[in-house]
Amino acid sequence: MTSLLTRNETLVAVVIVLFCILAAVSDPNFLTVTTLSDLLRASIVLGIFAIGAMLVLISGGIDVSFTAVAVSAMYMTTKFSLAFWPEMPWYLIFTLSVLLGAGLGAINGLFIAGFGLPTLIVTLGTLSVFRGFLLTFVGSDRISALPPDMREFSRMVIARGTTEGGDFYNLPWSLAALVVVVGLTAFILHKTMLGRSIFAIGGSVESARRIGINVRQTQFFVYVYVGALAGLAGILHGSMNRMADPFSLVGLELSVIAAVVLGGARLIGGYGTITGTLLGVALIVLVQNSLIVIGIPSTWQSVTIGALILLGTGLPAYQAKRAAARAG
């Protein structure tokens, strides 16, 4: 039986708690609603990306193109809206971006599921192609005059205010998007045969084929779904930053995959949990935003994240190896 101690989730949770204790000790202002709401806001886009990346890892593949999909879907949607329908309501803007993302994901799916090409090669290629296409043919200007409804959405809040202690907080509706994505993905993964098939092909493609799982269809779904999530994350990013920047997002993909791997998903496929992934995201966001609070210069960010990955994935792997050696 897997002991609780050898699970990545536990390890990551412990590190998060330790980090928070350290931060609270060095800065009494750390444990406030303001910090929490700031960290939550910073987790939205990363979190949606991570859920998608986790799904791909579970299916036994890897996707590094989702940031390019996100930025392309966001920028094209913005351009389209500004050119043809500036008063486009926000929910249609979001739908369009999600559909564009799904369409770009389908291109990945075509190469991977249709032609059976290696996932890393395909998505490395599409990462460059999508972004290059965007900057060359769609545009390379930063647009801060967004369609009014997109700006409006970023102002819609679930709750905002000031606590009695004078801490300002603000929870945007975009947080609901993360909640919906988590709920939907959890449902697909655990309650549908499609979700179980994703786990199955990650465990063994050959076995999946032999018991009659439609491997191609399942893989195709995975890449389209990840594309759609990327489209959503992209438009949320644009809306929350009040700017459509075609140079943003790309470059984040490794941090996202780092968060997912920290959360216990394995690169060989078949393993990954939503809880673990969200914890991994939380840890990465903490490190990126609050490292300075515990007295570590922010230039140490990437060293810290790297060390956490080595520790967080290395320790359970080492323990598993020891256990296997004892059993054999």
Place this chain on the structure above:
Amino acid sequence: MGSPDSAVLVEMTGVTKRYAGVTALDRVDFAVRPGEAVCLAGENGSGKSTLIKILSGVEQPSEGAIRIGGEQMRGLNPRRAASAGVMVIFQDFSLFPNLSVAENIAFASELAEHRRFFNRRAARETARKVLDRIGVDIPLDARLEQLPVAHKQLVAICRALACEARLIIMDEPTTALTEREVRRLLGIIRLLKDEGVAVVFVSHKLAEVLEVSEKVVVLRNGRKVAEGPATEFNASSLTRHMTGREVAEASPGPFNGAGETLLTVEKLDKPGAFRNVSFEMRRGEVLGITGLLGSGRTSLAKALFGLVAPASGRITLDGADVPLGDPVAAAHARIGYVPEDRLTEGLFLTQSILRNVAVGRLDSHERRGFLDMTGLVGEAADWLARLKVKTPSIAAPVTSLSGGNQQRVALARWLSRAPKLLILNGPSVGVDVGSKAEIHDIIRDLGAQGLGVIVISDDLPELLATCHRILVMRGGEMVDEIEGGSITEDDLSHKLAS
């Protein structure tokens, strides 16, 4: 024959399969009744895999008809075969290491029902029922990867049963099992037969499953060469039919005993493995060491090559001390060791055949820090030819070879280093009958050439066919020493167990 017989579950008539001009199956008739167990025997390349692929719908026959449950099956595909109740359990089991036992058992049947949604409780229920049916207790929520091999096989059987299997085809079912696990498997097979489930064993190692089988069918070169009640077959008649010749094992030539002493082992001791082991052997002698599992024979073999460090004792080769527990020193003293588990210990499976041989000789072909490739490759190719390794290309990976030929590659590597003493642990494990006899020929030859050869094995006919002298171990001690020509298989087996 011609009229459909309702009591026949599966009937193949005149099935022929040709691949690009090669006839893999030639007008084979094959029938299985409900509740019947059939042994399908044949060497590698005999056509038994092709027959299974056709029966499970993976391949289409070039000619011939298949009936399942009296119904003519045209254009059979895996899905239709499965829904007709024909299930194959492959040697690798085709399970999902990352999923729970319950899900592994229930997945295929849920897919067959075209379900869209997954219900964990229903899956557990399905799994529990099937496990109860065969009277096995495996934790439903355990991850499959945590189970031992024997349990994985049971999970695969349960998955077939969950899909309402009427015929279960098992590919090499006993290869990875211990004696006791085989017993349990046979018990379960009997249970299934009582319920009317038919079983086909596909194997080249059939002695173990003969006792639960009704019928034996032997294929050779794509033709059915023998068929009859299982009671009419035994290990040696099976071998005869499979190879098509009397594989009368030659016995080792007489050992004149005149050679000089090659190896002396004195009071070798390792607590928990073996005690106070002493023996001597001469040049040109083939020495067998046998004993049941756990008798210490494998530890002793490893200790001779330094892979296991004895607590005390002394090994002398040609008058010089061999340091204990140091495989590099042992190799340097020109002792060679071919392990039992070639696949994980002995060979680089994905590397080419040539490289696998050449890797043992890198040191000797060094010229001022660079490799003399011509010399290295030439020597390796020469050894492969001398051992008659059958391969279209020595650049092909070792995985492309049959078990017998893989064993020859392992031998070639050691022989190219000109050893004085060669230790062979289970030299014919996983090798088919015909190749086995040829490997025995090679072993006898090596002895005749003046090498010392130690054969560690529990395959008694193998020992009798190759060894001049046999040492018997029991509970870690040398308990007996037997002259090769002076004993029958039955007597030897008695000495092992008593």
